[in-house]
Amino acid sequence: MNIYQVLLKPTITEKSTLLQESGRYTFQVALTANKGLVKEAVEKNFNVTVVDVNITKLHGKLKRYGPKYKKMPDVKKAVVTLKPGDRINLVEGL
């Protein structure tokens, strides 16, 4: 898998901006990505050192359109902890 296809977009929410203060940045990543790939991708893209990666998979909700149920897409989210002092300017990606 291409390293540039791993990170999809940053997650910018109240919670994630709070986390940024302690050097943890949150991304939405490809479903097929794993911690190793995310680490590699963040280090390459932003030129920082990654200390830890936590990944969580959010299951898409079932939504009803009239009589039919549709499943919303699953999302994989990664919380990346950087070496203290490293920063990423996420807002530019908004």
Added chain:
Amino acid sequence: MKITKEASSPTEITLSVEMDAADEDPYIDRSYRRTVGRLQIPGFRKGKAPRSIVENYVGRIALVQEALDFMIPETLNQALQDEELQAFVEPRVEVLELEPVSFKATVPLEPAVDFGDFYSVRLEKEPVEITDEQVDQVLERFRAESAPWEPVSRPVQFGDLLNLNVQGSMGGEEVVNDEGVDYIPQAENVLPFPGFAPYLEQMAEGERKDFTLTVPEDYPRPEYAGQDVVFQVEVLSVKAKQLPELDDEFAKGVGEGYESLEALRAHVLERITDEAQSQSDYEFQERSLAALLENATISASDLLLEREIQNLQQERERMLRNQRLDLDTYLSYVGKTEEEFREELRPAAAERLNRMLVVRKLAQEEEIAVSPEEVQEEIDSMLASSSEENAEAMRRVFSAEDTRDSIRASLLNRKVMQRLVEIVQGLEAGAGADADADAADSADEETEAESEAENDNVEPAEDAAPSETEGSEGSDEGAEPDAK
């Protein structure tokens, strides 16, 4: 912050202020805090988005725009303090650039008022004289007012009360048709058409008359002007005023009743003397002020005049609103543009401004001031004259700071006017007190409007030579400088 000072005229100074990012920051922070509560940014609850996010979301310029409202006045105040300038009224501000913020402020300074030879001017008060004829006239009016209408059997004369049936037609078309209307023929009565009344003269009760009346060419409604109107008139009744005898009996029936005709005469004389006295006091005061204006050389910033025009315009607008009109509608009625309207207000505004400035200067010169105790006294006397249930409401009104200010302003005005009148009579301060209190009152009404409209920015004027005309309205106080 970089401030460039430039004296554009003796009464004005232009400040150019350039701010840098560090100066702007606290203001932008305030505008962020104002804005954030209104913004719904995805991923954040209302009011919870951090500044960096908001700045990106709405753009920095938008925040700066929002901040201008308070950034400029505050920076300007700071700049004025740094430069040790006193603005006479709110400066006019022009924003030049937003990134970084820079603006130009035209600061009007204290106008220079020179009284010239005024202190050597002497005016004479004209004595008030009331003749017996004037008293007689008033009594005659009382007589006419209280006279009852009595039926008379004689031909109609002017001033009688008639009851008529009237039919009038013009070219076969009916224009007037009234039965049993009351009508008082008088030479100057132009109803229903000019020239109608004389035809009725000498008619007797019960008489019918047909006549043709030609409406004058200058009649205001063109569809009638110059046309012939055929009238049929029937006089149903004729009444005339029975004037009561002018005696003690009559005096008892006037107003609350007087003992005798002599008492009534005395009362009437007293009343019209009072009126004439205060009228003449007022006129004398006006003459003094006019003399003061004539001798004074005033050099004031154009901005002051522009502000005054603005105030005047706002007052007019308020007056129009009381008649359920707005300015645009009014302007379209009279067929003027706003520019022309303002131009028309210019002389009146200049007049008012000059009066305000000389009165202000005179107050300084003569060291006239109003103490809080005097204001309280005035309020107490106003309260004393009001009824019980009003007193509570009045007290509430008077506790407000701006009401007190306006009372103070009007007291000051009154005092200055008194002093002014003393000066032109060559009297020492305090000698002619009280005589002019009544007249000064009428000049106070404008005070409130004055102070209200202080904060608006106005376009500059090319020409604003102070004019020195005589006017009938009183002068104003209350336009004290706002800047600290």
